[in-house]
Amino acid sequence: MATQTDAYRAAPARATSRRRQKKNQLGAFGALSHIALIVWAILVIGPILWTFLASFKTNPEIMGDAPLAMPQDFSWASWGRAWEKAHIGRYMLNTVLVVGVSTFFTMLFGSMAAYVIARFRFPGNRIVYYLFVSGLAFPVFLALVPLFFVVRNLGLIDTHLGVILVYIAYSLPFTVFFLTAFFKTLPNSVAEAAMMDGSSHTRTFFQIMVPMAKPGLISITIFNILGQWNQYLLPIVLLSGSVEDKWLITQGIANINTNAGYEADWPGLFAALTMAILPMMIVYIIFQRQIQSGLTAGAVK
Amino acid sequence: MRKYGFIFSFLVIPVILYAIFVISPYLQAFYISLTNWRGISANPQFIGFENFTRLLGDDVFWAAVRHHAVLLVAMPLITIAIALFFSFLLNVGGGSKSGKMAGVRGSKFYRVVYFFPQVLAVAVVGVLFQAIYRPDNTGVLNGLLDLVGLGPVGWLIDTNLALWSIMGVIIWQGVGFYVVLFSAGMAAIPSEVFEAAALDGAGRFRLFFSITLPLIWDTIQVGWVYLGIAAFDAFALVQVLSVDRGGPDNATTVLPLEIWRTAFTFSKFGYASAMGVALFFLTITFAALSLRVTRRERIEV
Numbered sequence: 001m002a003t004q005t006d007a008y009r010a011a012p013a014r015a016t017s018r019r020r021q022k023k024n025q026l027g028a029f030g031a032l033s034h035i036a037l038i039v040w041a042i043l044v045i046g047p048i049l050w051t052f053l054a055s056f057k058t059n060p061e062i063m064g065d066a067p068l069a070m071p072q073d074f075s076w077a078s079w080g081r082a083w084e085k086a087h088i089g090r091y092m093l094n095t096v097l098v099v100g101v102s103t104f105f106t107m108l109f110g111s112m113a114a115y116v117i118a119r120f121r122f123p124g125n126r127i128v129y130y131l132f133v134s135g136l137a138f139p140v141f142l143a144l145v146p147l148f149f150v151v152r153n154l155g156l157i158d159t160h161l162g163v164i165l166v167y168i169a170y171s172l173p174f175t176v177f178f179l180t181a182f183f184k185t186l187p188n189s190v191a192e193a194a195m196m197d198g199s200s201h202t203r204t205f206f207q208i209m210v211p212m213a214k215p216g217l218i219s220i221t222i223f224n225i226l227g228q229w230n231q232y233l234l235p236i237v238l239l240s241g242s243v244e245d246k247w248l249i250t251q252g253i254a255n256i257n258t259n260a261g262y263e264a265d266w267p268g269l270f271a272a273l274t275m276a277i278l279p280m281m282i283v284y285i286i287f288q289r290q291i292q293s294g295l296t297a298g299a300v301k
Numbered sequence: 302m303r304k305y306g307f308i309f310s311f312l313v314i315p316v317i318l319y320a321i322f323v324i325s326p327y328l329q330a331f332y333i334s335l336t337n338w339r340g341i342s343a344n345p346q347f348i349g350f351e352n353f354t355r356l357l358g359d360d361v362f363w364a365a366v367r368h369h370a371v372l373l374v375a376m377p378l379i380t381i382a383i384a385l386f387f388s389f390l391l392n393v394g395g396g397s398k399s400g401k402m403a404g405v406r407g408s409k410f411y412r413v414v415y416f417f418p419q420v421l422a423v424a425v426v427g428v429l430f431q432a433i434y435r436p437d438n439t440g441v442l443n444g445l446l447d448l449v450g451l452g453p454v455g456w457l458i459d460t461n462l463a464l465w466s467i468m469g470v471i472i473w474q475g476v477g478f479y480v481v482l483f484s485a486g487m488a489a490i491p492s493e494v495f496e497a498a499a500l501d502g503a504g505r506f507r508l509f510f511s512i513t514l515p516l517i518w519d520t521i522q523v524g525w526v527y528l529g530i531a532a533f534d535a536f537a538l539v540q541v542l543s544v545d546r547g548g549p550d551n552a553t554t555v556l557p558l559e560i561w562r563t564a565f566t567f568s569k570f571g572y573a574s575a576m577g578v579a580l581f582f583l584t585i586t587f588a589a590l591s592l593r594v595t596r597r598e599r600i601e602v
Contacts, residue, residue: 029505030394030405033390033394033405034405034406036386036387036390037387037390037391037405037407037411040383040387040411040415040476041411041414041415043473044414044415044417044418044473044477045414045417047429047430047433047441048417048421048429050433050441051429051432054432062439063439064439065438065439065444065447066444067432067438067439067440067441067444068441068444068445068448109314109315109318110315112311112312112314112315113311113312113315113316115311116307116308116311116312120304120308122304122305122308128312128316131316131319131324132319135319135323135324137585137588138327138581139530139533139534139557139577139580139581139584141534141536141556141557141560141561141577141580142327142330142574142577142578142580142581143323143326143327143330143577144326144560144561144564144573144577145326145330145333145560145564145570145573145574145577146325146326146327146329146330146333146574147322147326148564148565149329150321150322150325150326150329151322165318165322166322168318169318169319169321169322169323170322170323172315172318172319172323173323176315200307201303201304201307202307202310205311226420229422230420230421230422230423230424230425232422232423232424232536232537233536233537233561237561237565249422250422250423250424250425251424253422253424253425253428254424254427254428254540254541256428269428270432273425273428273429276422276425277421277425280420280421280422281417281420283420284416284417284420285413288413288416291416291420292412292416292481293485
């Protein structure tokens with residue numbers, strides 16, 4: 001590289017012309033790369049936008065030969081049908097309840113365990129830590145059959161409590177793994193000062209450490225909300241077809257799809273899809289920075 | 302001692318929940334795989350490795366393993382290639398602006414948009430792409446092909462194409478995450494490294510292959526392992542998108558789908574658990590191998 005620079009210096013004229021040549025090359029490359037970027041952006045937004053528009057179409061418009069045409073008129077009728085008849089409202093409510101409760105307790109129990117593991121020496125500390133972290137490596141499918149029977153033997157199959165407990169348990173590995181690292185980085189001095197002032201361990205945790213850990217807690221909370229909201233496998237195993245009124249949103253969506261063949265309410269299906277997409281889109285746009293950093297934090301040290 | 306009482310009180314609930322719903326099912330799965338349990342009898346019979354020897358002669362099992370092999374090679378390669386290309390453009394593609402390497406114009410916007418499919422539920426994405434892949438001209442993709450005068454393609458009903466169509470959806474959903482992941486890796490490279498190289502006359506290709514790629518190798522390796530595990534995990538998309546759950550003619554079936562079906566449709570819990578154990582060993586072997594093979598000398602910056 002150094003010799004090349006010397007050569008430039010020795011022959012300035014030649015260097016400029018070569019540099020100009022390179023600039024032209026980069027110009028073409030730049031244009032092409034912009035096209036590639038725009039094409040992928042359209043590929044990403046297109047299907048979602050199309051779903052939204054299709055919710056305003058009529059059955060013949062959707063099943064016709066022009067799937068790309070705009071809807072004739074914008075009526076919200078299909079949204080009402082999806083909400084009422086396809087029970088999307090009910091599924092949404094169920095999901096909010098289940099995800100709300102289980103995220104709250106995941107964060108509570110997860111941060112409690114992580115705090116103790118990160119900041120206290122006690123016999124078995126490493127064992128508990130590796131016990132939790134090992135959960136990250138195992139495929140859920142291996143546990144599926146016994147899990148079903150464990151939940152059934154506890155009398156919790158087809159109940160929201162069962163789903164909530166399972167969600168908490170399966171969210172613990174990542175939560176504990178991430179928060180342990182986070183609690184380790186917090187300064188010791190503040191906690192020590194509180195202890196000197198006679199604050200108990202529990203009080204120190206809730207009033208001092210939790211507020212200090214807020215950024216980490218927010219990232220992981222969002223991560224857990226997204227993960228649990230989008231969970232598909234666990235609900236179909238834990239909430240059977242006989243308790244349709246307890247179903248969660250992803251289950252409901254997958255089911256209207258199977259039924260749509262007979263009932264043929266396509267606009268209703270797309271309205272339901274849009275309703276499932278919208279809350280996530282809003283949460284994502286508000287918190288995109290935290291979501292992106294939360295999701296990649298585990299991988300980039 | 303007060304300290305141990307506190308530690309115990311903070312660990313007891315998370316550890317019990319985790320032991321009941323995560324650890325115990327995993328341990329049970331290994332035992333159940335050695336029995337002929339069908340869920341009805343109270344005392345499943347211990348049959349040793351019979352399930353596993355049966356697995357060796359099971360055509361559907363091998364079809365599923367073959368599909369994982371295809372996914373394992375093609376899906377990470379394509380996803381990583383696309384994601385690397387985009388993240389390079391978004392981080393250094395704009396060249397040096399007032400002494401700082403910058404991404405192309407609008408890079409912030411692209412980063413937000415590309416990540417979006419990642420926050421959508423797989424079940425929702427599956428249903429959405431069913432409409433896109435519909436085999437006649439009512440499908441969005443075939444509608445587009447029709448505009449340029451090409452005949453309809455049986456995306457999901459053609460046995461040679463179905464698996465690739467589903468893989469396309471996995472890639473569509475995954476690219477954004479890896480763009481963000483690689484961007485985080487690239488952001489960790491000091492910009493002087495790029496600037497020095499650019500001053501020495503290195504073009505974009507040189508910058509990419511001689512600097513970016515080696516310096517984010519660790520992150521690519523992590524991405525590769527994630528994608529490999531995702532290749533073993535593909536369930537919801539195959540379940541929702543494929544014709545006849547894994548069809549046509551078992552052309553798209555995967556192990557998780559077979560486990561789920563064997564257990565919850567045919568009540569062959571022993572056999573399903575044997576598949577789970579096989580899946581577990583495949584996943585672990587893959588993760589161990591790929592970490593070994595891709596290990597490189599760390600480049601210190």
